[in-house]
Amino acid sequence: MGFFDAIKFPTYTIKYEGGLPDFKPAPGAIQFKEDHAELKIMVGFSRKTVIINPDDIVEVGLNQETYRSAGKAAAGAIVGGLLTGGIGLLAGAALGGKRRKENQLHLVIKYMNQDCEVFISPNNDIPKIYAGLKTLVAKQSVQPVIEKVSSDRTHVDPSSEIEKLYDLLQKGILTQEEFDTKKKLLLGI
Numbered sequence: 001m002g003f004f005d006a007i008k009f010p011t012y013t014i015k016y017e018g019g020l021p022d023f024k025p026a027p028g029a030i031q032f033k034e035d036h037a038e039l040k041i042m043v044g045f046s047r048k049t050v051i052i053n054p055d056d057i058v059e060v061g062l063n064q065e066t067y068r069s070a071g072k073a074a075a076g077a078i079v080g081g082l083l084t085g086g087i088g089l090l091a092g093a094a095l096g097g098k099r100r101k102e103n104q105l106h107l108v109i110k111y112m113n114q115d116c117e118v119f120i121s122p123n124n125d126i127p128k129i130y131a132g133l134k135t136l137v138a139k140q141s142v143q144p145v146i147e148k149v150s151s152d153r154t155h156v157d158p159s160s161e162i163e164k165l166y167d168l169l170q171k172g173i174l175t176q177e178e179f180d181t182k183k184k185l186l187l188g189i
Contacts, residue, residue: 009033012129016041017119020050020111032132035139039118050111054139058115061106061172062130103127137173158186 011031016039018025028041037052103126107118120126162183169179 010128010132012125014123014125014129015121017121019116019118021114021116023048030129030132032135037132037136052109052136054136055141056110057107057133057137057140057173058110059106059108059171059173060130060133060137062127063104063106103130105130107133138178140173161186 009031011029014028014030016023016026016028020041023041023043026042028039028047031038031040036054039050039052040047041050102122103124104122105120105126107120108115109118110116120129165174165179165182165186168174169176174182
C-alpha cells in the first residue's frame with residue numbers, strides 16, 4: 001500500500017529550516033493526503049510527523065525573489081576586461097550574471113496552541129507545495145458568527161462573515177473569485 005500511497009498522494013522533499021518548537025533544521029518531506037498534509041521532519045535517525053489539517057493553516061503565501069548570480073557576474077567581468085579593457089570589465093559585470101527567480105513559501109500554522117511560521121528552503125517544488133496547501137485552505141471550515149435572535153432561532157450575521165472572508169482574502173488564503181462567491185452566498189445574491 002505504501003507504493004500506491006505515494007502515487008496517489010504526492011510527496012515533496014524539503015529542507016525544513018525552522019519555526020516549530022522542538023524541531024531543528026533538518027531534511028524532510030511534505031505529503032498531501034485527501035484531507036490533510038503530513039510534514040515529516042528527520043529527528044536523529046527517525047522521522048517525526050506533524051499533521052497539518054486545513055483549519056490549522058493560518059496563512060500561506062508564495063513570494064518570488066529575483067537576484068543576480070555573483071559568480072557569473074564576476075566571470076563576465078573578467079572575460080569583458082580581458083577582451084576590451086576597463087569598459088569591457090564594467091559591461092561584462094553587468095551582463096555576466098543572469099537573473100534567477102527563487103520561490104519562497106510563507107506558511108503559518110497552528111501547532112501546540114500557537115501560530116508558528118514554518119521556514120522551508122526554496123526549491124523547485126515550492127509552487128507545487130503551495131498549490132497543495134491552497135487546496136487544503138479551500139477545505140477550511142468557516143466558523144459562522146451566530147447571533148441569538150430569539151430563544152428558539154439563530155441567524156448568521158453576513159457582515160461579520162464577510163469581514164472574516166475579506167481578512168482571508170487580504171492574507172492570500174482566498175482568491176478574489178472564492179471571496180466573491182462566498183460573499184454572494186452570504187448575501188443571498
